[in-house]
Amino acid sequence: MAESAAPTAVKALIFDIFGTVVDWRSSLIEDFTTWSATRGVEGDWAGLVDAWRQAYVPSMDAVRRNPARGFIILDDLHRRSVEKLVAEFGIEGLTDDDLRYMTEGWHRLKPWPDVVAGLTRLKTNYIISPLSNGNVGLLTRMAKNAGLPWDLILGGDVFGHYKPDPETYLGAARLLNLPPEQVMMVAAHNNDLGAAQKLGLKTAFVPRVAEYGPLQKHDLEATGDWDIVAADFGGIADRLGC
Amino acid sequence: MAESAAPTAVKALIFDIFGTVVDWRSSLIEDFTTWSATRGVEGDWAGLVDAWRQAYVPSMDAVRRNPARGFIILDDLHRRSVEKLVAEFGIEGLTDDDLRYMTEGWHRLKPWPDVVAGLTRLKTNYIISPLSNGNVGLLTRMAKNAGLPWDLILGGDVFGHYKPDPETYLGAARLLNLPPEQVMMVAAHNNDLGAAQKLGLKTAFVPRVAEYGPLQKHDLEATGDWDIVAADFGGIADRLGC
Incomplete structure (x- = not known):
């Protein structure tokens, strides 16, 4: 130096x-595992969390490439990604409140x-x-x-x-x-x-x-x-x- | 309600x-009174502080009326105002460091x-x-x-x-x-x-x-x-x- x-x-x-x-990874997996048991929903939470994070950079790059469309905050990108992923992972029965809970999982990271x-x-x-x-x-x-x-x-x-x-x-x-x-x-x-x-x-x-x-x-x-x-x-x- | x-x-x-x-008023007057005694400078600090605050709204209004000129931060407006005011108040012998000290008085308010x-x-x-x-x-x-x-x-x-x-x-x-x-x-x-x-x-x-x-x-x-x-x-x- x-x-x-x-x-x-x-x-x-x-x-x-x-x-x-x-x-983020351990926090979200633990959060969703605990929550889903109470909520009565089943899913591959580790798989979903890893896929969610994989969607992170591409979702921001789409915003970066198209500045004319306006800036989209990360909470909204997270929400859009998780909506697709729960379908891909075959997780059923989630309400709007559930999807909000999951998206706000990023507010609860340890x-x-x-x-x-x-x-x-x-x-x-x-x-x-x-x-x-x-x-x-x-x-x-x-x-x-x-x-x-x-x-x-x-x-x-x-x-x-x-x-x-x-x-x-x-x-x-x-x-x-x-x-x-x-x-x-x-x-x-x-x-x-x-x-x-x-x-x-x-x-x-x-x-x-x-x-x-x-x-x-x-x-x-x-x-x-x-x-x-x-x-x-x-x-x-x-x-x-x- | x-x-x-x-x-x-x-x-x-x-x-x-x-x-x-x-x-701001008591903080700045006290700050400058103490500082000026050590610095060997004399001035009507209460008068200067009151005049400085009177310049506050007009200085921002000038920025608000002319957005095309770009935004000017308050530290810079404070500096411009105090440069004029020390002259008006006949305070002499101030260096660039002194004017910076005074401007940063707004960072030290109680x-x-x-x-x-x-x-x-x-x-x-x-x-x-x-x-x-x-x-x-x-x-x-x-x-x-x-x-x-x-x-x-x-x-x-x-x-x-x-x-x-x-x-x-x-x-x-x-x-x-x-x-x-x-x-x-x-x-x-x-x-x-x-x-x-x-x-x-x-x-x-x-x-x-x-x-x-x-x-x-x-x-x-x-x-x-x-x-x-x-x-x-x-x-x-x-x-x-x-």
């Missing part, structure tokens, strides 16, 4: 959420074990915010449910763009009134950090090797020249002297 | 900041005594956010300095508009994924509440009779049909059952 890239100049940390901060303690340390010296493709309402409710101590909330709908569009990373720096090099993107995904680094932001990687379940094949380790690579959020706080 | 307007349906409270949450306890109670049952003409960076730094426990931060630069433009009130409801009637605007200023009410938001008034100093003549009491009128933020929490 070059001296000029020293993370001591960093004033704010912005965090990817799904996978980096919260464990953080990885190191997250709340790590964020609490980082918050003492830095501004901390999500920079997520989630919408502000989703991220706000998730934070209240999970006790995530953000200073502010930045989601895709603030910018009318999804990552990796530059408007998101640069928009975060602009709203924080900081030059990009004083903002550090934290993610478990090398491609997210690559997009941020290209625009001048600092970068921190944490591996989340179980994000996609036991068969995960990508993002098992840092593959770029990131400013910080740490085992977890506590390790980032150590590196930043918090 | 009509039954249909019962504030029990409210899910989020959004707060005016300058005057409602923080005591809350009224009831605010932190009241917000902490309200946060247990409601989403709480500023809806301020301050920029996000200003409001974030103010919150960290003053210990304001916001769930998220909404400032004029999120919308590219200043209150009372409808884009601010309706934009807050949109980002919170709530219909306007589930959002309550809290302010010490009747005109702010009037603009919010016209767009379907709920309203809560708290008097801050010393905001403009001993000679304050307006907003000494509620002059509209607001959903809640309370003595302070604790009184709002009482009314909302927190």
Whole structure:
């Protein structure tokens, strides 16, 4: 790491959420398994959750390719995807309220074990915010449910763009009134950090090797020249002297 | 209050900041008096602060009337105004750093005594956010300095508009994924509440009779049909059952 890239100049940390901060896969499978038993519905919840996440990037890419059609928030993309998937998975008897409950499962995701303690340390010296493709309402409710101590909330709908569009990373720096090099993107995904680094932001990687379940094949380790690579959020706080 | 307007349906409270949450006048006068003694500069700080606040609405109105020129954040409007005012008040010897210190005085404002306890109670049952003409960076730094426990931060630069433009009130409801009637605007200023009410938001008034100093003549009491009128933020929490 070059001296000029020293993370001591960093004033704010912005965090990817799904996978980096919260464990969407285990949270949703557990949530739907418990809920469906009470609700009297049966389904392959692990299969559905994995397919739902696979629909995530294509659903956002469709919005990114067609800006003239207007921005569609992630809650609505999640709802459209799950409506198709419950049919594909042959899950029957779901009401509108059930589909809303499932879609709002993304508001109830649980953080990885190191997250709340790590964020609490980082918050003492830095501004901390999500920079997520989630919408502000989703991220706000998730934070209240999970006790995530953000200073502010930045989601895709603030910018009318999804990552990796530059408007998101640069928009975060602009709203924080900081030059990009004083903002550090934290993610478990090398491609997210690559997009941020290209625009001048600092970068921190944490591996989340179980994000996609036991068969995960990508993002098992840092593959770029990131400013910080740490085992977890506590390790980032150590590196930043918090 | 009509039954249909019962504030029990409210899910989020959004707060005016300058005057409602923080005591800008006493904070700035005290800050500059202490600082100027150390700095070896003399000035009529009460006069300058009052004149600075008088420049506030006209400076935003100039932005509101000329949207084609682009949005200018409040930090920059504050800076432009204070540059003129130090000259008018004959305050000499100020450096660029001094003017930055003064402009950032708006990041160091102190809350009224009831605010932190009241917000902490309200946060247990409601989403709480500023809806301020301050920029996000200003409001974030103010919150960290003053210990304001916001769930998220909404400032004029999120919308590219200043209150009372409808884009601010309706934009807050949109980002919170709530219909306007589930959002309550809290302010010490009747005109702010009037603009919010016209767009379907709920309203809560708290008097801050010393905001403009001993000679304050307006907003000494509620002059509209607001959903809640309370003595302070604790009184709002009482009314909302927190």
